[in-house]
Amino acid sequence: MPDTDFAVVIGISNYPGLRKPVQGAVRDADRFIDWLKDPAGVPDNQIHIKRLVSKDPPDPGMNPVITEIDDAYEKVFAQAENRRAGNIAPRRLYVYFAGHGCSQGSQHMALLLGDASRRYLNRSLDSSSYHDGLVRNAVFPEQVFFYDCCRNFDRRVVGRRSPWSDDDPSPGAANVRQIIFYAAGFTEYANETVFKYNEQQQGLFTMALLEALNGGGAVRQGNEWVITAYKVAYYVHQRLDELTKPMRLRQHLGWYPGGVDDLVLAPTTTPMLHNVHVSTQRPGTEIVVYDETVENEVERRPLVTNAVEFDLPAGNYVVALKPTGPKRIMPIGPGEPTMVEL
């Protein structure tokens, strides 16, 4: 797959015109690129991964600006079309943004660019117009967006439209699948914090996201572990709650899977499994665990003593005592209890 996937990654820490830096944005963008290279397998070169980040003082910064971003997209499209000419169909585009943002509506976001200032907040990118443009040109049938920025409401800030918004839809437009992850719900702020392990600021969303992409969002498919979009959403949702509660912050994952059932994002060899202790004082012979469909069995263990332990990836499960015992819903993941009594 690797040759078929591309990425545009933007990290803006330095906003000279706003005098309000997003300290961890460039580092977060680079951490995301690390995941793209491995395990997501996007080729480690500037053809497949476009990295656009702000510069630090003494460089005056004020970058990246809209033309640089449009240029990066155009280059990605050109490379993807080259692959297509060589009979390798482009598959997926990843877009990642860390910086300042604001929202006009539940599915809109203006991504503030490096030359934005308090007076010129419209030096920003209208995310919904770009989503629309990327569907219209349909270069990539799968498009996954991650936005680590605030979504506070601002009616004035619309952002600049994509250059492809007025194009006629390409033949493949109907089959484009888009999944969008927002760091915060509409009107909410995305927050950064300093973690002791490196004393460097990091976006809470990107922290949770990378944990999910590197194993927290794992699910078994056949004999392999994979990271899927739904599982990433589940993990990030739980983890953000866990991270923000002690700080009394209000930040909830915003995510729009569109009509997509689920999408495998990457394989993983390091699934994050949570040890769960299930005990009962009732008579029974087996403990059975079902996944969130309530019908697919994922584990079955004989009840030798009055307790059984499971190692499960994050998700909601139903655990049942067989043959006639009670059933109970068991949420597993960050911040969830690991002891269940039936």
Add this chain to the structure above:
Amino acid sequence: MDIIKGILEVIAPNEITELLVLDRGFREVTYGTSQITVELDPGIYQVQARLPGARSEQLVAVESGQTVTVDDFELTFDSPTPLVGIPSTHEYQRAAAYGHSRTLHATLGEVPNSRLFLFSRSGNVGFPVPVPAFVVRGQGLEVRFPEFGVYDQGGGWLALSLALPAGTYFLEQDVPELGRRGQVLFVEKDWQTQVFAPWEEIPDFSKAVIHMRRASSEYLDFDPNDATQTALDAPTEAALEGLARGRLVMTRTDLQEFLNAKFIDPIMGLIGAYAMLVTDSSEYYDRLRNVVVPNLQMLLPHSPDVALLARLVGSPLGWATFIEPPLFAIGTERLLELAANGDVECPANSQLAEIAIRLTTGSAWTRWDEGISVADAREQLQSALRDRLPHGRFAGLSESAARLARELGLPLSIVTQEMSPPVEDNTLNDLST
């Protein structure tokens, strides 16, 4: 093979509880109030129940061919209004509200024929909070708290009681992490407007409950034992929370009670009227036009909300020009829709125009970002307009202005004014290349 569905039944502890069912992808499956019955594919779903001041979530497993019922939510209604029976209130807060609603801390203007009573209280007494500051201004008048008004940090309450001329006023305060915010207040001749706000880090007027009581009547001033207020306080808060999210959280019975109560508290009538508008039903439209709005016009002749409602239902008494914003955020949204289409006039230099370009959201009341100057907001709007003008040949500026006004949800007059000189130059440049 066909999937055999299961049935999920959700029953809330009372009629004003909002209910929401989400699937495994956190997508909304269904929404309602009080009770929901829905057929679903087997799976685990999340059920959310929400009351003012309380929220509860549960996971539920829907199994093929079976019915599962969820009815054990632990929700306790809470309110900033210090009524008897509200769990977080204290006797001395009720006494303070009762006493200060009957006291005047300042009298403003030459014809102080209306009254405004602001009261905020903390549910977390015993942890003294810093003394807040805010200002109420309008009609060329201004009063600042705590220079006027009273507070008790230990008891967790503050009060400001004013006599002032009828009309629209603006409350301004600094909000942590957000900056300076403005909020609309409205007072009417011979009425007392009562604003009850929760006091968390600061008095949070965005979450206030507002009532009105007629001056010089048996209903005068605030009474913690007021039967009407007690009966309607929970439905009022639920309806306001719903309106803040653009949703209707009200039963038909509640709606009737709100409309009946308008002669005692016209705010109830306004909530009921907006709730009727949200349903978009022709039955309600006729009733609004013929009964509800005429009564409200008689009760609140200075109210932009009432004038807007009159306009929306085609009453000949609706104003054609608005210079002040409605109290209700949903009203301001509706008014801006009309103004964007040019159906009402909103002068480009009016207070309404200055607020429209700085509006914020998330409250039932009209609020805006006072931290940004009008000049800066106009410049940002110009920049947005420049970006959104089509390149190449296009129809006249007026046609573009009309389209952009609708796109941005801003009055046509503002968009037309801001487009005039700079955008025209830009357009000419585009054409010349």
